[in-house]
Amino acid sequence: MGISIPDVVCPFCGCLCDDLIIHVDNGRIIKNEHGCAISKSKFLHHLDDRLEHPEIRDGDSHQTVELKTAISHCVDLLKNARRPLIYGLSSVENDAHREAYKIADLVGAIVDNTSSVCHGPTILGTQESGEAAGSLAEVKNRADLVIYWGSNPQFAHPRHISRFVKPPGEFIHDPRTDREVWVFDIRKSITATLADRFVKVEPGRDLEVLSALRALVRGHEIDVSEVGGVPIDTIRELAERMKSAKYGILFFGLGLTQSHGRHHNVDAAIRLVQDLNSYTKWNMMSMRGHYNVAGANKTLTWTTGYPFAVDFSRGFPRYQPGEYTAVDLLRRGEVDVLLNIGADPVAHFPKVAVSHIRKIPVINIDPKRNLTSLFAEVNIPTAIAGIECDGAAVRMDGLPLYLKKVMNPPEGIIPDREVLQMIYEQLEEVMQ
Amino acid sequence: MEVGKLSPEYFEAVAVCELDKTTFSVLDIEEGDPVRVETIEGSVIVRSKLDRRAEPGVAFIPCGPYANMIMNADTEMTGMPRFKEMEAIIFAAKDETILSIEELME
Numbered sequence: 240m241g242i243s244i245p246d247v248v249c250p251f252c253g254c255l256c257d258d259l260i261i262h263v264d265n266g267r268i269i270k271n272e273h274g275c276a277i278s279k280s281k282f283l284h285h286l287d288d289r290l291e292h293p294e295i296r297d298g299d300s301h302q303t304v305e306l307k308t309a310i311s312h313c314v315d316l317l318k319n320a321r322r323p324l325i326y327g328l329s330s331v332e333n334d335a336h337r338e339a340y341k342i343a344d345l346v347g348a349i350v351d352n353t354s355s356v357c358h359g360p361t362i363l364g365t366q367e368s369g370e371a372a373g374s375l376a377e378v379k380n381r382a383d384l385v386i387y388w389g390s391n392p393q394f395a396h397p398r399h400i401s402r403f404v405k406p407p408g409e410f411i412h413d414p415r416t417d418r419e420v421w422v423f424d425i426r427k428s429i430t431a432t433l434a435d436r437f438v439k440v441e442p443g444r445d446l447e448v449l450s451a452l453r454a455l456v457r458g459h460e461i462d463v464s465e466v467g468g469v470p471i472d473t474i475r476e477l478a479e480r481m482k483s484a485k486y487g488i489l490f491f492g493l494g495l496t497q498s499h500g501r502h503h504n505v506d507a508a509i510r511l512v513q514d515l516n517s518y519t520k521w522n523m524m525s526m527r528g529h530y531n532v533a534g535a536n537k538t539l540t541w542t543t544g545y546p547f548a549v550d551f552s553r554g555f556p557r558y559q560p561g562e563y564t565a566v567d568l569l570r571r572g573e574v575d576v577l578l579n580i581g582a583d584p585v586a587h588f589p590k591v592a593v594s595h596i597r598k599i600p601v602i603n604i605d606p607k608r609n610l611t612s613l614f615a616e617v618n619i620p621t622a623i624a625g626i627e628c629d630g631a632a633v634r635m636d637g638l639p640l641y642l643k644k645v646m647n648p649p650e651g652i653i654p655d656r657e658v659l660q661m662i663y664e665q666l667e668e669v670m671q
Numbered sequence: 672m673e674v675g676k677l678s679p680e681y682f683e684a685v686a687v688c689e690l691d692k693t694t695f696s697v698l699d700i701e702e703g704d705p706v707r708v709e710t711i712e713g714s715v716i717v718r719s720k721l722d723r724r725a726e727p728g729v730a731f732i733p734c735g736p737y738a739n740m741i742m743n744a745d746t747e748m749t750g751m752p753r754f755k756e757m758e759a760i761i762f763a764a765k766d767e768t769i770l771s772i773e774e775l776m777e
């Protein structure tokens with residue numbers, strides 16, 4: 240007889256859906272109720288494509304080794320490194336972050352999380368203009384106007400709309416009539432086809448459209464016929480409608496942060512939301528991708544005061560995006576050892592950054608094989624948090640949630656935090 | 672992508688360029704034919720894929736090792752390369768082969 244575990248949190252995307260029911264039978268997950276297709280695949284295929292043993296590079300291949308041998312090798316590499324970089328952290332739970340920061344502090348490393356290549360510009364925008372914050376429950380209960388800007392949740396956050404936009408809420412009795420959904424994007428995405436309104440923005444012109452909206456919200460006239468591919472009459476009408484919403488929410492994605500303008504786009508969006516709050520209630524939220532990238536920013540901020548791109552080399556934390564961000568450090572060829580935790584920079588970084596990664600020893604800590612593991616000097620497999628070990632993670636709106644352990648990890652495999660702790664303890668010994 | 676980065680599914684998913692109908696007829700290619708995408712950073716051959724909702728002028732390559740080949744690494748002091756928009760020229764490349772991820776990495 241199998242068991243079913245209720246209220247399991249899905250450790251995949253920033254929605255952190257907390258209503259899954261996971262059925263386990265005979266030591267295997269056999270069913271994931273309520274999860275989206277990605278979540279089902281994550282739970283049902285958690286044993287596929289795993290890194291099975293700790294391994295160390297030997298010429299063109301990898302040799303299986305004992306965990307303690309792998310750990311000692313990591314310790315050697317980190318102890319002798321002059322400019323080590325610790326990167327990743329957005330797909331591991333909060334306790335693993337703590338251990339990673341301890342290592343960074345001890346060896347004087349740089350810590351950067353994957354937000355530097357996703358919502359880093361959001362953070363820079365926030366540092367300039369302030370942070371608007373509110374919960375997803377508020378969206379469900381109050382929002383009568385929902386905007387997705389440069390974001391395609393139907394693809395990347397499949398249950399975002401079905402959990403927070405489609406269901407009725409306290410003040411939204413019939414979402415079909417009481418709630419409108421708009422999509423701003425450069426192309427008609429799947430989400431756009433479902434929306435009440437799609438506004439097509441020319442690539443790289445988000446800043447102009449946001450600024451025009453702001454001007455019109457404030458009652459200024461603009462003497463042009465279109466901005467960023469959108470007719471000015473449409474922008475005027477949108478601005479009026481935004482002012483008359485009871486509670487508006489602006490969700491924005493990488494379409495805004497990864498395109499021309501980057502943090503200036505977010506800055507403009509924040510200021511638009513601030514302006515709208517002179518008339519009515521508006522809020523905004525970034526659509527965080529990896530399940531705990533929000534957590535990586537939070538834990539690093541609690542610990543050092545800064546959310547990403549933190550350098551410990553002088554013995555105290557310093558923050559400088561563009562300088563201590565992973566892509567820049569690698570592009571400049573500064574890093575001599577990379578400790579990669581739960582990320583795949585070889586798959587996701589530009590060519591020049593990847594070619595530097597190929598030249599230096601990489602310590603790769605991850606449950607699964609990926610492109611980075613192919614080139615790593617040391618691979619250490621770990622348990623998948625939220626399936627094979629517990630932990631805490633932070634949802635896109637800042638809500639911390641507890642990840643459950645639903646089954647045991649494969650034989651001999653331990654959580655990220657324990658691997659990192661072992662590295663830390665051994666480093667501490669040899670560096671005394 | 673929860674099936675694994677070394678799987679054929681991942682290759683199928685990332686070695687593509689989504690184009691609109693008009694571009695297909697202008698390039699005189701069928702869906703699935705290879706195309707060469709060139710930017711100031713370099714060029715890469717990927718499989719063409721029809722996106723019925725797309726319009727001429729904007730093509731899409733999913734984030735992954737193929738997109739990385741043609742992406743600009745300058746972050747303009749933000750940490751963020753320009754992942755979302757690069758000017759590119761697309762050519763039909765019917766006789767060329769799409770490299771596997773391992774070949775691409777060489």
Ligand code: SF4
Nearest residue numbers: 249252255256275398
């Ligand atoms: S929407 Fe995200 S968090 Fe929710 S079930 Fe799907 S992948 Fe998991």
